[in-house]
Amino acid sequence: MKDISQEQAEAIFRDYSSAVYRLALFLSKSPILADDITQDTFLQVFKKYGSYDSRRPIYPWIYKIALNITRNTLRRQKWLVLFGEPPESGDSTTIEDRILKNELAAELWQEINKLTLKSREVIVLHYYLDLKLQETAAVLGIPLGTCKSRLNSALNTLEKQLQENSLLILKKGDDLLDII
Amino acid sequence: MTSFNMKIESVFKDNLDDAAPSLKFTTVWQQHQKTGKNRFSFKKMVAVPVAALVSLVVLLMVGFSFAAIKDKTDYPFVNDTSVIGLWESVDLLDQPGQFVPGKNHSEDPLFLKQLVFYKDGGMLMAVNKGNAKLSPTQYTWTKGMVLDKQAKTNSKYDIKEINGTTYMFFEWKCGDYTYFHMEPPYFVLKKVNDKDYSDYQMTAKSDKIDYPFVNDPQLLGSWKSVDFVPAIEEFKPGTKLTPGELFLTRFDIAENGKIGGMTSQKEIPDDLLTWTKGLIIEKKGKVASKYEIKEIDGDTYLFYEWKNGNYIYSGMQPDYYVLKKVK
Numbered sequence: 045m046k047d048i049s050q051e052q053a054e055a056i057f058r059d060y061s062s063a064v065y066r067l068a069l070f071l072s073k074s075p076i077l078a079d080d081i082t083q084d085t086f087l088q089v090f091k092k093y094g095s096y097d098s099r100r101p102i103y104p105w106i107y108k109i110a111l112n113i114t115r116n117t118l119r120r121q122k123w124l125v126l127f128g129e130p131p132e133s134g135d136s137t138t139i140e141d142r143i144l145k146n147e148l149a150a151e152l153w154q155e156i157n158k159l160t161l162k163s164r165e166v167i168v169l170h171y172y173l174d175l176k177l178q179e180t181a182a183v184l185g186i187p188l189g190t191c192k193s194r195l196n197s198a199l200n201t202l203e204k205q206l207q208e209n210s211l212l213i214l215k216k217g218d219d220l221l222d223i224i
Numbered sequence: 225m226t227s228f229n230m231k232i233e234s235v236f237k238d239n240l241d242d243a244a245p246s247l248k249f250t251t252v253w254q255q256h257q258k259t260g261k262n263r264f265s266f267k268k269m270v271a272v273p274v275a276a277l278v279s280l281v282v283l284l285m286v287g288f289s290f291a292a293i294k295d296k297t298d299y300p301f302v303n304d305t306s307v308i309g310l311w312e313s314v315d316l317l318d319q320p321g322q323f324v325p326g327k328n329h330s331e332d333p334l335f336l337k338q339l340v341f342y343k344d345g346g347m348l349m350a351v352n353k354g355n356a357k358l359s360p361t362q363y364t365w366t367k368g369m370v371l372d373k374q375a376k377t378n379s380k381y382d383i384k385e386i387n388g389t390t391y392m393f394f395e396w397k398c399g400d401y402t403y404f405h406m407e408p409p410y411f412v413l414k415k416v417n418d419k420d421y422s423d424y425q426m427t428a429k430s431d432k433i434d435y436p437f438v439n440d441p442q443l444l445g446s447w448k449s450v451d452f453v454p455a456i457e458e459f460k461p462g463t464k465l466t467p468g469e470l471f472l473t474r475f476d477i478a479e480n481g482k483i484g485g486m487t488s489q490k491e492i493p494d495d496l497l498t499w500t501k502g503l504i505i506e507k508k509g510k511v512a513s514k515y516e517i518k519e520i521d522g523d524t525y526l527f528y529e530w531k532n533g534n535y536i537y538s539g540m541q542p543d544y545y546v547l548k549k550v551k
Contacts, residue, residue, distance in 0.1 A: 061249075066241075079247050087259065090252070090253070149235055149238065153235050153239055168236070
């Protein structure tokens, strides 16, 4: 197994560290955890570089490692999920509430962040990291059909949540047409 | 009725594109070289095959299925008067049988601090994070079980009297159980009281706000947000710890306690905030936030305590907006 050279490692880090960090940040909602996940991801990438099949694109391989490390991190951090949102209150009593009301982009982002981890995984890979559904399925380690239905279910949840505010989500790409 | 088309990817871009790791390549590379030397250590040569074997056995046991476990959670509510009240964690164990009253097996502080079961299946929870207090949780209960409809888990609870004290053994089904099919550990909780917390009101923290005005010429002027940090000492000029657009973007601070400014969405109403030396006060919300002004590398920064719902309701430490003086 051939070791990775410093030049190769630096190039990979330069090209993908931001994407890995943003993936981890979105899923973990913590800049500190995201930094840790990024570091662990690239340690794994450098260590396992010899097992990577260079005939294939490298990014799904890197994202798969990042996703696995994120999941491992999150399963020890259930408190982040429980306490990611401030407690519900009937009255708007925080400064954000009083200044910011019915802002649609913020609302969509808020709803995306309320999705389950599985839904957020599929959404961030497909919509933000721009992976095709086939690549998304491979990174998630699930069949294409499951991936499609998971994405569809996430979009339906978003639409349902946002319907009351007349916010229509424009679904992305031709590859979704067959599932909608 | 107005409709809006919004692309999900543009919302992602708006919120994530500015985020960058504070991590440097050299740090990772040095770490890689350090750990690389132990690659063929005896420990790893033994541990890896053993772990692989265990994984294989687990795979066989779960029928080659690593899908997340989804417990049945649609149980009807059955009352259990013995569970009503406040419970406090005393131990975390692999098995209830390991419990020895007075002995805590866990070296770390117990994550779960308190649980409240109130009538009709409602629950409150407090965890050991800052001074976090009881707050609503997605958990509900029915006789013998705690249900989490969001995470799709049902966790058994069992109540026992030991040496005159009432204990609960509560299955803790976190991600290890859901995703990795591991046996859940048990929190042991001691009953504190039998009170019904149905009418429990989260006590919103309110600060003293009636301070006399004291001038602070250093504060006057315009300030532009550059970061949002958990503690003042974590701010590093030139790097951004919090990605994306910051909610608070600008303060315009005038004489006699006047403050205007901008958020990423709207102008801050003129009558929302006032200031006096050392404090920025929001009278309506009864919140007084401390500020500090520091000179760092020739620039002047304002550190402003951001007391949002986490502070007001859950007692967590406030984070800080960092604003740079506009020259």
